[in-house]
Amino acid sequence: KAGVTQTPRYLIKTRGQQVTLSCSPISGHRSVSWYQQTPGQGLQFLFEYFSETQRNKGNFPGRFSGRQFSNSRSEMNVSTLELGDSALYLCASSTATSNTEAFFGQGTRLTVV
Amino acid sequence: AQTVTQSQPEMSVQEAETVTLSCTYDTSESDYYLFWYKQPPSRQMILVIRQEAYKQQNATENRFSVNFQKAAKSFSLKISDSQLGDAAMYFCAYRAYGGATNKLIFGTGTLLAVQP
Numbered sequence A: 001k002a003g004v005t006q007t008p009r010y011l012i013k014t015r016g017q018q019v020t021l022s023c024s025p026i027s028g029h030r031s032v033s034w035y036q037q038t039p040g041q042g043l044q045f046l047f048e049y050f051s052e053t054q055r056n057k058g059n060f061p062g063r064f065s066g067r068q069f070s071n072s073r074s075e076m077n078v079s080t081l082e083l084g085d086s087a088l089y090l091c092a093s094s095t096a097t098s099n100t101e102a103f104f105g106q107g108t109r110l111t112v113v
Numbered sequence B: 001a002q003t004v005t006q007s008q009p010e011m012s013v014q015e016a017e018t019v020t021l022s023c024t025y026d027t028s029e030s031d032y033y034l035f036w037y038k039q040p041p042s043r044q045m046i047l048v049i050r051q052e053a054y055k056q057q058n059a060t061e062n063r064f065s066v067n068f069q070k071a072a073k074s075f076s077l078k079i080s081d082s083q084l085g086d087a088a089m090y091f092c093a094y095r096a097y098g099g100a101t102n103k104l105i106f107g108t109g110t111l112l113a114v115q116p
Helices: none
Strands: A005-007 A008-014 A018-024 A029-039 A042-049 A053-057 A064-068 A074-078 A086-095 A108-112 B001-006 B009-016 B019-021 B025-028 B031-039 B046-052 B065-067 B074-079 B089-094 B105-108 B110-116
Touching: A005 A086, A008 A018, A018 A086, A018 A108, A029 A074, A042 A064, A042 A074, A042 B009, A042 B105, A053 A064, A064 B025, A074 B046, B001 B089, B009 B019, B025 B074, B031 B065, B031 B074, B046 B065, B046 B074, B074 B089
Parallel strands: A008 A108, B009 B110
Antiparallel strands: A005 A018, A018 A074, A029 A042, A029 A086, A042 A053, A064 A074, A086 A108, B001 B025, B019 B074, B031 B046, B031 B089, B065 B074, B089 B105, B089 B110
């Protein structure tokens, strides 16, 4: 079956702009989590959505937001971009049960100039 | 709060040799999951192996095995017969037990180089 799909793969934006990233989970997976990966901070949890509800949130400013649709696809949005938002954004999908692994997409590389 | 620590930023191993990557974690929970993920240059995170804390037996997956020491909160990864394709960044990760969240807490990673 198809894996986790993230679009776009690469993105260049200007400071102050906003950006929307998309993640399509594996079919049947209802949990989608987002992570930010930077050389300085490593992998940091942004938020998790399950059945269209945010059930966990990391320590990021309110400029970072997300949502999940009824088909489990998820989007994350970053408003008023800052240079420090340049990162690899990874999406992971999981099933509803606890004893399962997370499957990751290939990520979106965001560069803010 | 749970934390995961990887104290080896970089490691190197000769092809066909064995290497062990270290990971320690901190949690007050008795049940949880631990994972090792591999991130090659393609950037996609790939699950290497996982361990349920309530299982005494160390997990193994072909050339990959773990040494899980629950009391010491240690979770090391051993790669046997190292191959060039094993070169990647390796992350240790923790996840709480139960279905309330799938949030993963990652260590800072260990960059493994495999020398031919």
